[in-house]
Amino acid sequence: MQVQHDGDLEIVTGELVTVTVTAIKTHYLAIFGDLLHAEWTIVAPVQPAGPDRVREVRSFVAQAPGTEAFAISCDFVRNTDNQPKPGALYEILLKGDGPLVIRKLILPLPPFPAVRPFVFEVR
Amino acid sequence: MKRVVLAGLCAAVVAIAGSAFAQGSDIDLAILEPRIDALKAARIGKGVAPMADVVDSVIDEPAPFVVAATADPETLRFIIEANRIDKQVGAPAGAKGSTTLVSSGSVPRLLGLALESGAVTGETSGTSLTFQTNPVGILSALRRYVPDRSDQATQNTLAVLRRISLSATFDTSREQDGRFTGSFRQLSSASAVLSLINHRDPTDGRWDAVWASFAERIGKGLPNAVRDVQVGLEAKDEYTSLRAEIKTRLLAARSDAEIDAAVADYVARLRPLLPLEPAARVGAEWMRYLREQDAEYKKVARSQILTFELQVARPPVEDASPEAAAQAPAGADSDLWTARLIWVRPFLGGSDMSVNASASAFQRLPQGLERGLRDWQIGAKLDVPLAGVAGIAKSQFTLAAMYIYMRQPPLGFPVEVNGIALNETGPLRFLQARLRLPMGDGGVSIPLSVTYANRPEFVQGENEIRGNIGLTFDFDKLRGAQ
Numbered sequence: 103m104q105v106q107h108d109g110d111l112e113i114v115t116g117e118l119v120t121v122t123v124t125a126i127k128t129h130y131l132a133i134f135g136d137l138l139h140a141e142w143t144i145v146a147p148v149q150p151a152g153p154d155r156v157r158e159v160r161s162f163v164a165q166a167p168g169t170e171a172f173a174i175s176c177d178f179v180r181n182t183d184n185q186p187k188p189g190a191l192y193e194i195l196l197k198g199d200g201p202l203v204i205r206k207l208i209l210p211l212p213p214f215p216a217v218r219p220f221v222f223e224v225r
Numbered sequence: 226m227k228r229v230v231l232a233g234l235c236a237a238v239v240a241i242a243g244s245a246f247a248q249g250s251d252i253d254l255a256i257l258e259p260r261i262d263a264l265k266a267a268r269i270g271k272g273v274a275p276m277a278d279v280v281d282s283v284i285d286e287p288a289p290f291v292v293a294a295t296a297d298p299e300t301l302r303f304i305i306e307a308n309r310i311d312k313q314v315g316a317p318a319g320a321k322g323s324t325t326l327v328s329s330g331s332v333p334r335l336l337g338l339a340l341e342s343g344a345v346t347g348e349t350s351g352t353s354l355t356f357q358t359n360p361v362g363i364l365s366a367l368r369r370y371v372p373d374r375s376d377q378a379t380q381n382t383l384a385v386l387r388r389i390s391l392s393a394t395f396d397t398s399r400e401q402d403g404r405f406t407g408s409f410r411q412l413s414s415a416s417a418v419l420s421l422i423n424h425r426d427p428t429d430g431r432w433d434a435v436w437a438s439f440a441e442r443i444g445k446g447l448p449n450a451v452r453d454v455q456v457g458l459e460a461k462d463e464y465t466s467l468r469a470e471i472k473t474r475l476l477a478a479r480s481d482a483e484i485d486a487a488v489a490d491y492v493a494r495l496r497p498l499l500p501l502e503p504a505a506r507v508g509a510e511w512m513r514y515l516r517e518q519d520a521e522y523k524k525v526a527r528s529q530i531l532t533f534e535l536q537v538a539r540p541p542v543e544d545a546s547p548e549a550a551a552q553a554p555a556g557a558d559s560d561l562w563t564a565r566l567i568w569v570r571p572f573l574g575g576s577d578m579s580v581n582a583s584a585s586a587f588q589r590l591p592q593g594l595e596r597g598l599r600d601w602q603i604g605a606k607l608d609v610p611l612a613g614v615a616g617i618a619k620s621q622f623t624l625a626a627m628y629i630y631m632r633q634p635p636l637g638f639p640v641e642v643n644g645i646a647l648n649e650t651g652p653l654r655f656l657q658a659r660l661r662l663p664m665g666d667g668g669v670s671i672p673l674s675v676t677y678a679n680r681p682e683f684v685q686g687e688n689e690i691r692g693n694i695g696l697t698f699d700f701d702k703l704r705g706a707q
Contacts, residue, residue, distance in 0.1 A: 108465050109469070110459070110465075128428075130437070131439070133440055133443065133447075135447075135448025135449045135451070135452050136449055138456070169456060169459075171456045172448070173449070173455065174448060179427050179432075181428045182427075191273075206281065208282065209274055210273065211259055211273070212260075213304050216288075217288045218285060218286055219285075219448075219454075221456055221459045
């Protein structure tokens with residue numbers, strides 16, 4: 103996986119991309135959307151990953167050259183003051199076959215849910 | 226009254242936020258207000274994350290921009306309002322102006338005209354003006370002055386403090402011109418509420434299964450719609466350059482006005498680039514998501530609660546004007562203390578049951594009265610939502626029962642039942658069945674009620690049982706219909 107000069111993500115056909123979503127100080131309400139061309143493989147189902155952390159890991163293999171894309175919806179359960187827990191956020195890590203790891207944060211900024219798309223150029 | 230206040234508040238928030246950024250444009254940016262605020266806070270180092278992360282979150286989560294640029298006003302309003310929670314607020318059941326027969330016992334946090342600091346909420350009813358707060362609300366308001374500590378120990382302490390609620394009710398009619406002054410003379414009651422059992426916090430760990438089930442059930446419609454929008458956008462060179470330009474402008478912003486301008490510019494220039502079909506799907510799927518989620522929040526909000534309330538009511542003669550004192554009953558010069566226990570829990574199906582028990586006593590025993598309680602009472606209420614009875618729209622059936630024993634005369638603190646003051650000593654048995662039938666979706670409903678009481682004055686002219694047909698308007702719905 104590489105980052106192009108305009109910030110877009112680039113992967114190659116056959117590359118294994120692993121996506122790790124960690125919910126920190128919030129109920130796990132991350133929903134993986136479908137991939138355009140590939141299929142998700144669940145590497146690790148939703149499970150605790152330490153104090154106040156829940157994690158899910160999925161992967162896919164890039165198909166033919168073109169565009170691959172998916173989006174993840176991340177929600178924050180609010181208390182009776184309509185506030186997420188202090189410190190609540192999601193961390194999304196994307197890793198291909200190479201050493202590069204893309205780290206994105208989903209912050210508790212209304213309106214909810216936050217939906218983060220990822221678009222890849224497949225070469 | 227509460228609905229009118231709420232509807233007015235929501236409309237005002239939308240109008241103010243929208244007008245601030247959409248001058249000269251038909252784009253409503255109210256939905257982006259929290260994100261714009263987050264950018265402004267991050268710019269001065271007080272955000273939830275560094276500015277780069279906030280800019281990344283705001284710009285690379287396109288859904289709010291998509292609906293701001295393309296959605297109809299109804300969709301926008303729905304998404305904005307679905308991010309709120311409202312609760313009942315009001316004077317305690319015995320205070321003048323209260324319309325509650327059997328209190329529902331919920332401790333409200335945000336409702337009515339929230340005062341600027343957010344530490345206190347307030348509401349008017351009749352000539353009563355109630356202010357309510359809890360220690361957590363005050364601490365939250367102080368966060369702008371003191372460091373925010375979000376460690377677990379602090380959160381545990383806040384969870385305990387959140388169980389306490391304090392309120393003060395002022396009766397503006399206690400002064401001649403009827404204006405609210407906040408003087409001690411206008412203070413009619415004060416109360417403290419302690420929540421003994423309350424699992425209505427949706428973030429409580431006991432609701433893990435509810436949210437896990439929701440996540441499994443809700444489907445991928447929303448993320449798939451956003452994915453399709455993004456794929457459509459990324460196919461256009463103008464989008465890539467626009468996004469880069471706006472990110473640069475936000476990161477370099479030296480004032481709030483520059484942030485406002487960059488966001489407004491982004492939405493306006495994004496609009497013609499959006500692929501129409503998936504953009505429309507984002508709004509529709511977002512609404513569907515929030516509707517389903519609202520049902521889960523409502524389930525949590527119906528879990529049982531047990532609260533204890535201690536209230537002191539001040540007689541109108543205490544420190545009152547000569548005019549008010551002259552109208553007060555003889556001997557009405559003592560505070561009245563009331564302790565009340567309220568239990569609310571789901572009953573059969575979608576119905577809710579409330580049970581109240583209370584006792585009152587004068588602080589200084591008026592002359593000629595025996596020692597002991599002034600009154601004690603127990604009441605129960607069952608609210609049953611009825612879906613489509615006899616082909617009519619959704620209805621609400623309420624069964625309320627109350628037993629009051631007045632040992633002493635009220636002496637300035639009348640107990641109101643069904644809007645009628647109980648002024649004489651002795652027992653009162655009261656039973657009322659009420660069916661509220663909405664007529665279409667226009668906010669008009671017809672309440673049908675049957676009332677039994679052992680005292681004729683509580684059935685208004687009938688001997689023991691009275692039937693009643695009325696007409697009510699839900700101004701919230703009328704406003705929505707416009």
